[in-house]
Amino acid sequence: MRALTMLVAVLALSLGLLVTPALGGGWAVTTFDDLPGQFVSGQEYTLGYTIRQHGETPINVDKTEILAIATSGRTLSFPGTSNGAVGHYVATVYFPAGGAYTWQVTQGPFAPQELGTLAVVAAAGTSATDKSSDKDKAAADKALPADKAVAADKAAAADKAAAADKAAAADKAAAAAKATTAEKAAVTTSSTNAAGSAPATQSGDPVRSILPFAAAAAGAMFVWRLVTMLRSARRTRAPA
Numbered sequence: 001m002r003a004l005t006m007l008v009a010v011l012a013l014s015l016g017l018l019v020t021p022a023l024g025g026g027w028a029v030t031t032f033d034d035l036p037g038q039f040v041s042g043q044e045y046t047l048g049y050t051i052r053q054h055g056e057t058p059i060n061v062d063k064t065e066i067l068a069i070a071t072s073g074r075t076l077s078f079p080g081t082s083n084g085a086v087g088h089y090v091a092t093v094y095f096p097a098g099g100a101y102t103w104q105v106t107q108g109p110f111a112p113q114e115l116g117t118l119a120v121v122a123a124a125g126t127s128a129t130d131k132s133s134d135k136d137k138a139a140a141d142k143a144l145p146a147d148k149a150v151a152a153d154k155a156a157a158a159d160k161a162a163a164a165d166k167a168a169a170a171d172k173a174a175a176a177a178k179a180t181t182a183e184k185a186a187v188t189t190s191s192t193n194a195a196g197s198a199p200a201t202q203s204g205d206p207v208r209s210i211l212p213f214a215a216a217a218a219g220a221m222f223v224w225r226l227v228t229m230l231r232s233a234r235r236t237r238a239p240a
Contacts, residue, residue: 028054034048041123068102070099100117102118
């Protein structure tokens with residue numbers, strides 16, 4: 001009985017839209033070419049409609065779409081595409097879950113065409129409440145492997161960078177150790193050379209070692225001899 005009641009309501013709404021154009025929308029109204037006997041969740045429906053200015057003259061608009069608002073507040077948008085005659089558009093609608101939807105058609109610069117409430121029958125085995133659509137879920141499932149691949153690439157790049165950093169650190173440590181070893185070797189060599197050259201300096205030629213003393217003695221002897229000669233000369237001059 002409930003399904004029958006919903007079907008009758010949908011048929012009545014469809015007939016009302018086909019026979020008498022809605023007066024809402026101010027300067028333009030929308031009428032559908034045809035509507036299905038019922039809308040079932042999870043199925044796509046291609047709807048053709050015509051926008052008429054003042055309810056009489058078909059007119060093309062810059063943008064039009066069918067909007068369906070679920071009781072949960074979620075809004076579904078189905079863009080209309082120009083098709084055939086002037087003012088004629090086609091939109092493909094899809095309802096992810098059964099339930100009641102309020103829907104309308106936007107008419108470019110004109111006020112939207114309100115279409116009342118639409119009852120969508122829940123498909124067998126699906127929820128009667130508005131949830132994420134199967135398409136959204138499929139898209140998310142499809143995107144998941146791609147996200148995993150991106151994450152794996154990032155992890156591999158991070159591991160590669162870490163390995164490069166470790167290798168660079170190891171090279172720096174090896175270079176530092178090599179430099180330290182070279183410095184130690186240089187210090188050891190310098191100490192050895194200094195130790196080996198000291199005895200050679202200390203054990204020089206004995207003649208060279210006594211030359212300064214000999215020169216000093218010779219100088220002293222010369223001075224003493226000169227003084228003695230001067231004294232002798234003074235004594236010799238004194239008796240005369």
